[in-house]
Amino acid sequence: MNPPAPPKFGQIPPTAPDHGARRSLRARLAGGPIARAIARVDVGVYRLVRRRSPHSHVAPVITAYSATGSHGAIWLAIGAAGAALDPPRRLRWARGVAAVALAYLFNTALKNILRRRRPAFEDLPHLIKTPTQLSFPSAHATASFAGARAYNGLLPGRALYPAAAAMAASRVYLGVHYPSDILVGGALGYVLGRTARPSAMYKV
Numbered sequence: 001m002n003p004p005a006p007p008k009f010g011q012i013p014p015t016a017p018d019h020g021a022r023r024s025l026r027a028r029l030a031g032g033p034i035a036r037a038i039a040r041v042d043v044g045v046y047r048l049v050r051r052r053s054p055h056s057h058v059a060p061v062i063t064a065y066s067a068t069g070s071h072g073a074i075w076l077a078i079g080a081a082g083a084a085l086d087p088p089r090r091l092r093w094a095r096g097v098a099a100v101a102l103a104y105l106f107n108t109a110l111k112n113i114l115r116r117r118r119p120a121f122e123d124l125p126h127l128i129k130t131p132t133q134l135s136f137p138s139a140h141a142t143a144s145f146a147g148a149r150a151y152n153g154l155l156p157g158r159a160l161y162p163a164a165a166a167m168a169a170s171r172v173y174l175g176v177h178y179p180s181d182i183l184v185g186g187a188l189g190y191v192l193g194r195t196a197r198p199s200a201m202y203k204v
Helices: 019-029 033-052 059-068 070-085 087-114 139-151 157-173 179-196
Strands: none
Touching: 019 033, 033 157, 033 179, 059 070, 059 157, 070 087, 070 139, 087 139, 087 179, 139 157, 139 179, 157 179
């Protein structure tokens, strides 16, 4: 038997199998036909992305970018900077910050209710460590799309939304989320980001 290949750059070598993650996936696959189909697509796309993504050169950049989205930090910082540097629109910036914070807190509560575990496959180790093993929905995606939605009109949406999408996609690349985690997280954030835009004066 050949020895196992050494981990690629940035990969965290697998330790003991994550039985909680296995049970979580088995529960999804044991659901109804729609749940099973979604779970199978989830795993298939996840494996495809992980196996075909380059690691050695781009992993440090993606890891650093993804780290800025932890707890919605980069989006909260953007809003705080806007409020400080743009006094005429300070209230709009403050509403944006509140929307991002609300989205992150709502996501955290939802995660603790649903308690889906992160993907864990021994042949595809994560590229980063995470503070919890809860996966659904992605907090990075929720906070990012809440920020993009909330700050659109204050900053160009053509820059905000690609930045949010890249943040969300980084979580699958790094191995810590299924695609459905980021899709649902992004949709949730987009809806919650609307709370920062309560009147018609905001550009949709």
